[in-house]
Amino acid sequence: MIKDIVHLQNRNIFWKQNADQMNQSINIAKLNVRKSAMKKSGHDLYAVFLSDDLLYCRWSLAPSTLKAAFHCGKPLNSEILDLRIFDITDIYFNGVNAHSVTCIKVSKDDQFWTIKGLKRNRSYICELGFLTEDYRFFPILQSHPIHTPFQSTEDYVQRLPDVEQYYQLPACFLPWIEHPDAVVDS
Amino acid sequence: MEYPFSVMVLADSSFRPLVLAGSSMNSEEITKVMDLYGYIIAAAKKSTAEKPVAAVVNLFTLGWLNGVRGKMAVHSFLQQHPNHPAAALLREYNGSFIELCQMLMRENRLMLVPMALSQFPLTSYPLKGAASEDIKRTVKMWKGIFGEGPLSIWLPRGAYMPGIDKILQQEDCLFVLIQSDAFPAHERDKFHWISPHGLPILPYQYGQLNGQNELTVPPVIQLTNENVWRFFEQVEVLAVNHSPKQFYERIIHIPLIYNRMNEGKPLLTVEELNRCEAVFQMKHEWDDSVAFQMSETGGVLDLEWTFCLYACLNDLKTELESAVDSLNYLLDGARKGFPDFDYAHQRMRLHYGVELIPTLLCEELSGMDGAVFMLTWEYPPNIIGGMARHVHGLAEALAHSGRDVIVLTSSYQGAPEYECVNGVHIYRSGPLHEGEYDFMHRVADLNLCLYQKGEELLQNHDISVIHTHDWLTGDAAVLLAENYRLPLVSTIHATEFGRNNGIHNDLQYSIASKEKKLISASNTVIVCSQPMKEELRVFYDAGKKDIFVIPNGVEFEEHVMIEGRFNKIKPFIFSIGRIVFEKGFQTFFDIDLKSLKKKNIQFIIAGKGPLLEKWRSEVKKRGIEDCIHFVGYVSDNERRALFQSCEAAVFPSLYEPFGIVALEAMAFHKPVIASATGGLKSFVLHEQTGLLFEPGNAGDLSEKITTILDRPELAKELGANGHEIAKSLYSWKHISEQTEKVYDQTVFIKKMEGVRT
Numbered sequence: 001m002i003k004d005i006v007h008l009q010n011r012n013i014f015w016k017q018n019a020d021q022m023n024q025s026i027n028i029a030k031l032n033v034r035k036s037a038m039k040k041s042g043h044d045l046y047a048v049f050l051s052d053d054l055l056y057c058r059w060s061l062a063p064s065t066l067k068a069a070f071h072c073g074k075p076l077n078s079e080i081l082d083l084r085i086f087d088i089t090d091i092y093f094n095g096v097n098a099h100s101v102t103c104i105k106v107s108k109d110d111q112f113w114t115i116k117g118l119k120r121n122r123s124y125i126c127e128l129g130f131l132t133e134d135y136r137f138f139p140i141l142q143s144h145p146i147h148t149p150f151q152s153t154e155d156y157v158q159r160l161p162d163v164e165q166y167y168q169l170p171a172c173f174l175p176w177i178e179h180p181d182a183v184v185d186s
Numbered sequence: 187m188e189y190p191f192s193v194m195v196l197a198d199s200s201f202r203p204l205v206l207a208g209s210s211m212n213s214e215e216i217t218k219v220m221d222l223y224g225y226i227i228a229a230a231k232k233s234t235a236e237k238p239v240a241a242v243v244n245l246f247t248l249g250w251l252n253g254v255r256g257k258m259a260v261h262s263f264l265q266q267h268p269n270h271p272a273a274a275l276l277r278e279y280n281g282s283f284i285e286l287c288q289m290l291m292r293e294n295r296l297m298l299v300p301m302a303l304s305q306f307p308l309t310s311y312p313l314k315g316a317a318s319e320d321i322k323r324t325v326k327m328w329k330g331i332f333g334e335g336p337l338s339i340w341l342p343r344g345a346y347m348p349g350i351d352k353i354l355q356q357e358d359c360l361f362v363l364i365q366s367d368a369f370p371a372h373e374r375d376k377f378h379w380i381s382p383h384g385l386p387i388l389p390y391q392y393g394q395l396n397g398q399n400e401l402t403v404p405p406v407i408q409l410t411n412e413n414v415w416r417f418f419e420q421v422e423v424l425a426v427n428h429s430p431k432q433f434y435e436r437i438i439h440i441p442l443i444y445n446r447m448n449e450g451k452p453l454l455t456v457e458e459l460n461r462c463e464a465v466f467q468m469k470h471e472w473d474d475s476v477a478f479q480m481s482e483t484g485g486v487l488d489l490e491w492t493f494c495l496y497a498c499l500n501d502l503k504t505e506l507e508s509a510v511d512s513l514n515y516l517l518d519g520a521r522k523g524f525p526d527f528d529y530a531h532q533r534m535r536l537h538y539g540v541e542l543i544p545t546l547l548c549e550e551l552s553g554m555d556g557a558v559f560m561l562t563w564e565y566p567p568n569i570i571g572g573m574a575r576h577v578h579g580l581a582e583a584l585a586h587s588g589r590d591v592i593v594l595t596s597s598y599q600g601a602p603e604y605e606c607v608n609g610v611h612i613y614r615s616g617p618l619h620e621g622e623y624d625f626m627h628r629v630a631d632l633n634l635c636l637y638q639k640g641e642e643l644l645q646n647h648d649i650s651v652i653h654t655h656d657w658l659t660g661d662a663a664v665l666l667a668e669n670y671r672l673p674l675v676s677t678i679h680a681t682e683f684g685r686n687n688g689i690h691n692d693l694q695y696s697i698a699s700k701e702k703k704l705i706s707a708s709n710t711v712i713v714c715s716q717p718m719k720e721e722l723r724v725f726y727d728a729g730k731k732d733i734f735v736i737p738n739g740v741e742f743e744e745h746v747m748i749e750g751r752f753n754k755i756k757p758f759i760f761s762i763g764r765i766v767f768e769k770g771f772q773t774f775f776d777i778d779l780k781s782l783k784k785k786n787i788q789f790i791i792a793g794k795g796p797l798l799e800k801w802r803s804e805v806k807k808r809g810i811e812d813c814i815h816f817v818g819y820v821s822d823n824e825r826r827a828l829f830q831s832c833e834a835a836v837f838p839s840l841y842e843p844f845g846i847v848a849l850e851a852m853a854f855h856k857p858v859i860a861s862a863t864g865g866l867k868s869f870v871l872h873e874q875t876g877l878l879f880e881p882g883n884a885g886d887l888s889e890k891i892t893t894i895l896d897r898p899e900l901a902k903e904l905g906a907n908g909h910e911i912a913k914s915l916y917s918w919k920h921i922s923e924q925t926e927k928v929y930d931q932t933v934f935i936k937k938m939e940g941v942r943t
Contacts, residue, residue, distance in 0.1 A: 046312035048459075049442055051452040056459060058312045068637045068665050072630040092599055095619020095631075114456060121441070127618065136627055139618040140634060147347075147441045153370045156438050163382050163439045170383070173600065176439055179309065181318035182349025 045141035047126045050114065052149045057083060057126050058112040059141055066108065066140070069130070073138040076131040081106050083113055084137065088145060089123045095139070120151040123177055144180040188378075188433070189388060190337075191240035191297050192233070192425035194406045195417060197222050198301055201246040201496075203537055204504055206259065218411045219247060220263050224272030225414040227286055229421040230296035231275060237425040240297040240404070242340040245327055246496065246538070248300075251283045252331050253539030271418060284331055299340050299363070300328050304495040306462070307345035309442060310454050313466050318353050323488060325357045330540035338362060338388075344445035345453055351381035361386040366403065368443040374403075377436040387438070395420060458499060465494045468510070472517055479520035486530045487516060489538050556650035557590035558929065559643065559672075561636060561659035563629075565595040565612060567822075572738070572763075572846045573655055573679055579739045583922035585609030592647065594640055596632055615639035626696055629658055636662035644670050651675060651929045657682075657697060660704035667707065673936035675928060676708040678718065680843045683725045684864075685768050687841065702726055710932045712925070714738050714844035715865035721843075732935070734928050737868070739921035740849040740912050752828060755815065758788040759891060760832035760856075762825065762847050763839070765795030765816070770838035770861060774814055775804060776884035777891070785895050788813055789836075790828060792820040829854040834894045834901065840881050842866050848876075849916050852908030857901040859890045869916070875908040 045059040070078060083106050086098035106113060106128075118124065124146055129139040150156065156163075162175040199222060205215045223243075230239045250256040260281040264273050279286040290296035302308060303324040308317040321339060328336045338359045341350065346364050354362055362381060366374055366389035379387040393405020395416050404426045409417060417424070444453045469491060480487055490513040497506035512533060519525040534540065560581060564574040577593065585591045585608060597603070597614035605612050616635020622628040640662055643649075653675040654663035660676070667674035682697040683689060689698050705711055705722060710732040713719050719735055722728040752758075763769040771791055791801075791814065798816060805811045820828065829835065835851035837860040844865035851858050852869075858876035860866040870876040877893065879886040894901045 044314065046314075048310040048312055048454075050310075050454050050456065050459070051450075052442070052447050054452065056310075056312075056454075056456065058459075058463075064669060065638060065641075069634050071665060072634045072637075072661055073627070094621030095617075096621040096623065112460075132627075136624070138627070138634075139631060142618050149442045149447060150440075153368060156370075156440065159439045160437075163437045166382050167380070167384065167437045176348055176382075176441075179317060179347050179349030179353070181311075181315055182352040 045126060045128050045143045047124070047143040047146055049146065049148075052120070053116060053118045055085070055115045055118055055124070055126075055146070056112065057115065057128075057143065059128050060111065061108075061128070061141065069138065069140045073130075073132045073136075075138075076133055076135065078130075079108055081108050081110075081128055081130050081140075082137055084127045084129070084139075085115055086125050086127065087119075087122055088125050089121075093125055093145075118148050120148050121155055123147045144183075145177045147177040189404050189426075190238070191404055192237035193393075193404050193421065194240040194242065194299075194390065195226060195409045196242045196340075196406060197226060197409045198242060198244050198305070199247075199410065200500055200502060201244050201250065202502060202505055203246075203250060204508055206250065206255075216259055216263055219251070220260070220267070220270065220272070221411050222409060222414055223247070223251070223283060224270055224276070225418040226409070227275060227283070227290060227296065228271040229418045230290045232418075232421055233295050233425070235294040237422075238295050238297050239421060240299060242299050242301055242406075244305075245300040245303050245324060245331075246493065248284070248331060249327060249539035250537065251539065253536050255536045256283075256539060257281060288332065297337065299338050300324055300336050301340040302342050303327060304492045304499070305342045306495055306499055307343045307444065307453055308341060308350055309345040309347045309444070310459070312459070312463075313469060316466075316469070317350070319488075320492070321353050321357055323485075323492060325359075326485070327489075327538075327540050335359070343453060344443070346440065346444070347442045348382065348439060351385040351387075352383040355383055355385045359385070361388050363388050363390050364440065364443065365389065365445060366391045367448050368440045369438070376434065378433040380435055380437050382437055382439050393424070395424075461501070462495060462498050465491070465498045468494065468513065472520070476517060476520045479523065479525050480516065480530065486534055487513065487520075490516065490533070493538075555590060555648055557592050557647055558584060559640070559647075559649045559652045559666075560591065560593045561640070561652065561654040561663050562593065562595050563632065563656070563658040565593055568596070568598050568601070572844075575741075575846060576677075576679065576738050577655055579741055579918040580922055580925060581610045582608045583739070583918035584926070587919075587922060587926070589926070590647075592643060592649070594636055594643065596636075613639060613643060626693070630661070633659065633661040637665050640666045641669075644672075651933055653677070653929070654704070654708075655679060657700040657704050660700055660707075664704060664707040671936075673709045673932040674707060675710050675712065675932050676704050677712040677714075678705065678722060679714065680841075681718075681721055681726065684718075684721055684841050684843065685766075698726075705731060709935050710734060710928055712736050712928060715868050717864050718843045732931075734924075736921060736924045736928070737865070737916055738844045738846040738849065739918035740846065740853050740916045741918065742853050742913065751824065752790060752817070755788045755790060756831075757786065757833045758790050758831075759834050759836055760790050760792070760828050760851075761836045761838070762792040762820075762828075763837070765791075765793050765798040765801060767797065768839060768841040769793075769795075770840045770882060771797075771801060771816075772804075773838040773861075773882055773884050773887055774836075775808060775810070778885065778888035779810060779813055782888065782891065782895075783813065787833070787891070787895065789815065790832070791816050792818070792825065792828065794819045826854075829856060832856060834859055834891065836887070836891070837861065837866060838879075838881070838887060839863055839866065845870075849912050852876075852905075852912040855905040855909045857894050857904040858908055859887065859894065869911055870908075871911075874904075875911050876904055 047055055047057050050056045083104040085102045086093060087100045088098055091097055104113060126143040127139045128141040129137050132138050202215060226241045233239045264276060264281055267273060275286055287296060287298060302320050304320050311317045324339055325335050335358050338361050339354060340363060344365050351362050362385050364387050369389055374389060381387055389403060390406045391403055393407050395407055395413050405424060407417060472487060477487060490509060494506060494509045494513060497509055516530055560577060562573060562577040566574050566578045581591045581593050592611045594613045596616060601614050603614055617628050617631035618635060619631055636659055649672060651673050652663055652667050654660060655677045656679050663674060681701055682694050686694055689695050705726050705728050712734050714737050716735055719733050722733060774789055798818060802816045805814050829851055834857045837845055837848045839861050842864040848858050848860050848866055848870060858870055860870040860876055860878055861881035862878040863881045870878055872878045877890045879890045
């Protein structure tokens with residue numbers, strides 16, 4: 001066990017050395033991200049699990065952002081916003097290709113909502129926006145994607161080829177959803 | 187699975203410093219702390235190096251025990267309770283729990299793992315960066331107490347999701363503890379599990395203190411003051427022997443998992459989250475300048491805030507009230523420039539038992555001074571038309587001259603959110619719905635994303651001027667310039683009126699309206715040719731605007747190896763551009779191919795656009811697919827190779843405000859044949875730097891191609907002359923110098939706005 005830990009620790013050091021070889025610009029990028037990470041940007045949408053099938057969405061929308069949004073797209077009703085939950089399992093979400101979407105009308109003064117009934121082993125993303133005069137959904141904020149727990153503990157086997165490939169080639173594209181803070185620091 | 191411990195206990199009882207501070211040495215609270223931690227170290231002393239005891243501890247409690255107040259309390263307690271099971275041991279170490287733990291850890295009898303400091307589930311923070319900060323802070327505090335990092339961090343409520351392994355690994359943790367419910371029951375004992383980021387996983391299972399554990403992994407036992415003495419008595423029975431079995435390594439990806447999830451229990455309640463919301467909001471109440479004021483007592487603000495969250499989550503009302511008051515007092519002093527360092531030091535020494543240096547201030551980003559903030563809908567490597575090359579050339583030349591340049595552009599799949607290339611800081615954002623079918627809707631979506639990202643960047647950097655390129659990013663630029671009172675420069679590369687020779691439908695009208703709004707809101711406007719300037723004046727009501735003519739620049743690129751895809755097509759004439767009607771590629775369909783075929787000449791037309799498939803079908807329909815090749819998108823290297831090896835470059839545009847690709851061909855010493863239109867006429871001088879033909883006239887174009895092919899000496903001379911004019915007038919260095927002058931003038935105009943009468 002200890003041997004394995006040392007082996008893996010060494011592997012970690014190898015990654016660190018690689019990271020050290022990254023140019024200054026990437027370091028600056030990291031600092032930039034870190035610098036802004038904990039600051040209030042005035043517009044955020046978070047989606048976190050309260051249980052395996054219950055999602056909690058919280059948003060903060062600065063009046064200036066809402067004003068800018070209504071400048072870019074004319075709202076049908078400026079008092080009502082749309083909270084949408086898209087099922088984006090195994091796709092690169094482009095706004096029009098979700099497997100399903102759930103729409104919830106919220107007041108522009110609301111700040112959070114809970115959504116029950118998420119399916120197991122699915123990926124979701126939330127968006128807050130509004131309907132435009134031509135009845136199109138205009139997104140303002142998008143949450144980090146989330147993935148619900150496996151249906152069964154054996155489901156991990158389906159991901160095994162992807163996982164082993166990533167383990168061998170850590171630089172390749174991550175084929176699953178990670179904690180947003182892990183993405184920020186990458 | 188082999189474990190570095192034989193039994194693990196959870197000692198996470200509430201830490202209530204106010205109760206501790208106000209209590210006497212015989213009180214319940216002091217006894218609780220002394221019993222819980224005392225029995226653990228006594229049990230560890232009983233164990234051997236083969237069967238070490240592991241304990242998950244509350245780091246706030248350990249910090250307090252390390253602080254002045256904690257040490258005094260331990261001394262008094264030992265005097266009052268000389269027969270306590272831990273008393274003799276503690277006396278050997280002068281009452282210091284920390285030194286005693288260090289000794290036991292050195293002897294491999296004890297292994298301590300801290301719970302993440304706030305005890306808030308790391309998967310559920312509704313605050314960007316908070317989970318990673320929590321882990322970092324825990325590691326820092328641990329290092330402050332023990333001098334080295336922890337082996338791992340216990341995840342509050344067992345909440346794990348992918349990526350947490352990576353954050354732990356970045357903090358040099360050696361393993362992650364995940365409850366065994368996450369693994370298939372029949373495989374739990376077969377494998378040595380590893381997370382995708384390479385962190386070993388130790389599955390854990392809760393056990394009981396009844397001495398009848400039938401666990402194959404070391405049990406995790408929840409300790410309370412009521413059962414801790416039994417643990418001390420049974421520690422040898424509870425210990426699980428390591429199995430000598432052979433294990434196989436297996437990498438595993440586990441999505442969300444938390445304690446008792448499979449029993450349908452919640453991870454967190456809405457009430458808990460809403461209760462903590464006020465504490466999350468407090469995190470926004472100080473910035474770097476306030477933290478800097480407090481740097482002498484590094485980390486105090488972060489620790490106070492974390493304790494607020496801890497107290498709030500655990501519903502310790504009195505503790506929360508006191509911690510909020512303390513944080514507000516420190517913030518108030520720091521904001522006014524008179525931080526109370528005595529109080530801050532006292533809090534650190536008495537309350538937390540550690541001093542931390544904040545990461546933020548050590549890693550301060552070098553500031554920018556009067557940066558240019560450019561908005562563009564495309565930027566390399568995302569290239570659709572000439573705008574990306576223009577903005578790229580200009581941005582890099584400006585950065586090379588010492589100017590800070592930030593480019594904000596649209597994102598695409600796999601694109602980094604930020605990168606710095608050749609001194610240019612490139613940020614990408616939006617559109618959120620890049621697959622949206624309605625073009626105007628997609629552009630509006632992009633502009634809102636750019637506006638939001640732009641706000642964040644403008645707040646964090648010293649920007650002196652906003653420079654946008656065309657209407658596509660106009661809304662974002664105008665909103666940002668208005669809200670932040672910054673001067674706005676617009677470069678109009680082409681107009682909707684010019685592209686369509688008038689405005690004929692609603693879409694064109696909408697675009698032209700946006701162009702007009704942008705021109706009207708801009709302090710100064712840049713165009714690339716005199717005809718464009720006239721166009722704006724006549725059709726865009728820009729008669730009173732400050733319009734500057736600055737041509738496009740061109741890069742003088744190195745020769746590259748020829749790529750294989752087009753090797754078989756030789757000799758050939760090359761053309762490149764967006765495949766739209768106004769680029770005039772349809773002129774090729776009617777050229778005199780019969781006579782040109784004798785010369786075995788081929789035509790390669792590169793670029794993508796809405797008409798690409800239509801033109802490909804047209805070529806097939808006319809049976810000329812072996813001669814005219816619409817090759818679609820070409821990479822940068824392919825583009826260079828094609829310029830490098832063609833006989834001549836042809837640009838048959840019907841409308842061309844400038845024609846940067848013709849300049850590119852000149853940079854490669856190639857003879858250029860261009861239609862006599864717009865900006866092309868300004869540098870393709872007939873029979874001097876190239877040949878001009880009548881736009882849309884295929885016969886005229888055939889003649890000019892024949893001339894080039896028949897007269898190689900002339901072709902060479904035109905290529906050389908073209909290169910010379912491109913180099914002298916259109917280098918990006920030259921262009922960026924002219925643009926800088928426009929920036930200076932625009933800033934001046936904006937400043938003078940306030941003093942105009």
